[in-house]
Amino acid sequence: MRLTILITVLLITLYNVKGDHLVLGNIGVRTSLAHEKIVTYNPFPFLKRVKTYFYSDPRNRPIVGIQVIDMLHSKASVNITAGGLGQPFVNLRMKSERGSGLNYSIGIYVNPDYQ
Numbered sequence: 001m002r003l004t005i006l007i008t009v010l011l012i013t014l015y016n017v018k019g020d021h022l023v024l025g026n027i028g029v030r031t032s033l034a035h036e037k038i039v040t041y042n043p044f045p046f047l048k049r050v051k052t053y054f055y056s057d058p059r060n061r062p063i064v065g066i067q068v069i070d071m072l073h074s075k076a077s078v079n080i081t082a083g084g085l086g087q088p089f090v091n092l093r094m095k096s097e098r099g100s101g102l103n104y105s106i107g108i109y110v111n112p113d114y115q
């Protein structure tokens with residue numbers, strides 16, 4: 001019983017974290033930050049703002065990690081619509097909460113030894 005409650009709380013927490021942020025692959029040891037970008041969009045009353053962001057590695061290195069953080073900790077969401085891990089490019093689609101703006105921090109990680 002208590003375990004069920006604990007698991008439920010854990011799942012809700014995970015779900016909430018997932019709603020705010022997107023962290024995929026390896027963003028820690030033995031990776032290097034290939035690209036960092038802050039994407040913002042001004043709020044517009046009653047509307048959800050949608051913005052896409054495309055990254056293509058200039059040296060064609062495959063992406064090993066992606067970190068997209070919602071700095072507003074809002075109900076915004078982010079999805080990958082093309083590319084991603086193992087590919088040298090990624091297309092991200094970000095959508096704000098109704099009536100809110102966007103403020104996402106994007107980090108793209110690659111293998112530092114990649115030739």
Ligand SMILES: *[C@@H]1O[C@H](CO)[C@@H](O)[C@H](O)[C@H]1NC(C)=O
Nearest residue numbers: 050077078079093094095096
């Ligand atoms: C991301 O995908 C989920 C599930 O399909 C959807 O509910 C959400 O609106 C999408 N967000 C964006 C920014 O496309």
Ligand SMILES: *[C@@H]1O[C@H](CO)[C@@H](O)[C@H](O)[C@H]1NC(C)=O
Nearest residue numbers: 038040041071072102103104
């Ligand atoms: C985005 O969020 C960061 C961290 O909270 C803040 O420093 C920055 O001013 C924000 N940018 C905009 C355009 O709101």
